Amino acid sequence: MQKIVEFLAASPVQYLATVGTDGKAKCRPFMFLMEVDGKLWFGTNNKKAVFAEMQANPTVEVCTSTPDFRWIRISGNATFEDNRAVKEACMNIPMLKEQYQTADNPIFEVFYLADGQAVIADMTGAEPTVVNL
Numbered sequence: 750m751q752k753i754v755e756f757l758a759a760s761p762v763q764y765l766a767t768v769g770t771d772g773k774a775k776c777r778p779f780m781f782l783m784e785v786d787g788k789l790w791f792g793t794n795n796k797k798a799v800f801a802e803m804q805a806n807p808t809v810e811v812c813t814s815t816p817d818f819r820w821i822r823i824s825g826n827a828t829f830e831d832n833r834a835v836k837e838a839c840m841n842i843p844m845l846k847e848q849y850q851t852a853d854n855p856i857f858e859v860f861y862l863a864d865g866q867a868v869i870a871d872m873t874g875a876e877p878t879v880v881n882l
Contacts, residue, residue, distance in 0.1 A: 750784060750787055750880065752869060752878060752880070753784075753789065753821065753823070753867045753869070753880055754784045754789075756813075756815075756819075756821045756869060757781040757789070757813065757821070758781070759815065760813040760814065760815060760821075761780065762778050762779075762780065762813065763778070763779050763780065763781055763811050763812065763813040764776050764777065764778060764779065764811065764812050764813065765777060765778075765779035765791070765799070765809060765810075765811050766809060766810045766811075766812070767799060767802040767803055767806070767808075767809050768802060768805075768806045768808065769798070769802055770798070770801055770802055770805055775798075775799070775802060777799065779791060779811065780792075780844075781811075782835075782838075782839055782842065782845075782859070783835070783838060783839075785832075785834070785835055785838070788861035788862075788863075789823065789861055789862050789882070790832075790835050790859055790860070790861050791811075791827075791859070791860055791861070791862075792839060792845065792857065792858060792859045792860070793858050793860070794848075794856045794857065794858070795855075795856050795857075795858045796856055800858060803827040803829075803860070804829075807826040807827040807828065808824075808825075808826060808827075809824070809825065809826070809827050809862070810822060810823065810824045810825075811823040811824075811862070817871075818871060818872045819869065819870070819871040820869070820870060820871070821867060821868065821869045821870075822867070822868050822870075823862060823865060823866070823867040823868075823882070824862075824865045824866055825862030825863055825864055825865020825866070825882050826862065826863050826864050826865065827860045827861075827862065828860055828861050828862070828863040829858055829859070829860045830859065830860065830861065831859075832859055833852065835859050836852035836853075836857060836859055837852045839852065839857075839859065840852055845857075862882055863882060864882065865881075865882040866879060866880065866881050866882060867879070867880045867882065
């Protein structure tokens with residue numbers, strides 16, 4: 750798990766892919782928030798299309814890469830949880846504090862990826878690192 754967290758922290762913009770409500774693939778920039786109790790946490794606004802997409806089909810994939818052509822792909826099920834401790838910790842992230850003001854903001858949702866897998870790979874042909882979530 751530590752390798753995954755370090756990789757995501759070093760690549761501040763990830764891309765989240767979902768199945769749109771129209772049945773077509775959707776991908777957009779996203780941001781890893783934190784790891785708590787072995788879970789990778791992300792957040793969103795429940796008024797956005799991405800929230801509706803994950804409610805309809807929680808299967809998602811997160812991907813990012815480094816300038817030296819290493820990448821990580823994390824697949825799993827977006828599992829929404831009204832986790833007060835995670836939301837409070839998110840208020841230490843300036844961009845989220847500015848956007849949501851408080852952990853009690855009713856549009857602020859947090860989710861973690863469950864029942865998935867992370868794969869870290871590169872262009873060298875070396876065996877990828879695989880971690881089950």
